[in-house]
Amino acid sequence: MISQKAKYALRALIALAEMKTASVSAAELAQSERIPRKFLEQILTELKREGIVQSRRGATGGYSLLMPADTITFGRILRLIDGPIAPLPCLSRTAYRRCEDCRSESACGVRRVFADVAISARAVLDGATIADALTDPSFLVQNRLIPERA
Amino acid sequence: MISQKAKYALRALIALAEMKTASVSAAELAQSERIPRKFLEQILTELKREGIVQSRRGATGGYSLLMPADTITFGRILRLIDGPIAPLPCLSRTAYRRCEDCRSESACGVRRVFADVAISARAVLDGATIADALTDPSFLVQNRLIPERA
DNA sequence: ACAAAGTCCATCGGATCGATAGGTTTTCAA
């Protein structure tokens, strides 16, 4: 199960991608997406630090995407918010950690099985982008973000 | 990330499958697998309640598999110990729950992407069994639990 | 100057995780 926070982050990015307007305030975004405002602010700040989102302070300030929606992968957001995608620490590429009590990594049957899970999960999550998740299909076609939905 | 408890459960089952002897005490199993004994007892009790493992009480008591190792899937153990495999509650087959704040399930872009993750994760986990994870390959061949390792 | 908005940091209640502890019941063997 992914965290609520990661869901919020993804939905916020999708909403930002759908907005034509230059920027949206956290308050507006919170209301339209039904996300607790202060919590959303934290999330957006993280996304900003990652360089995914841009902010402008002061009155008329707000947030906007800093990169094209079809270059922001689910995998990147998930790793940022929830940590490694791999189901075992010893299978993470981005945050490898040896399993404390494991005798031999190469002989570990549990690891062998979960390696397959990790591979396929990564394939999906590093392949899917915010653009793939936009709610209005006509938007996708109009903007040529995806060729067509398979 | 799967829980430590699920890892213990899988390792315990693998160890039980590898044992030729009729039954093993929790204490022995705990020592050989380096799992906290009392914690392991809880796990084995759960596995027993599920009908995966058998127990005999009293002196000379212990645990043994109640079904062939190649019929015990990773998916089953994971669901028992860690809960649903699906990354979103609204994608779980075994424990479906609507996402509280979701407007429309069918229009949810996040859901669409994670549906693919769920499908592939299930394919792997419901396909892999304890027999697939046994450490000693010769055991597998000898007992014809798998034809050969791909 | 003031209001609106982002930023920073602390805290909080509740849940979960990993484990430990102690007592009870069953069983076997001496």
Next chain:
DNA sequence: TTGAAAACCTATCGATCCGATGGACTTTGT
């Protein structure tokens, strides 16, 4: 028949995480 070994049951614990809230501060446009 009694004592040890083992499963079984329930409670509790400390640490961490999760989801969220609050307040103080800074920046910015009008």
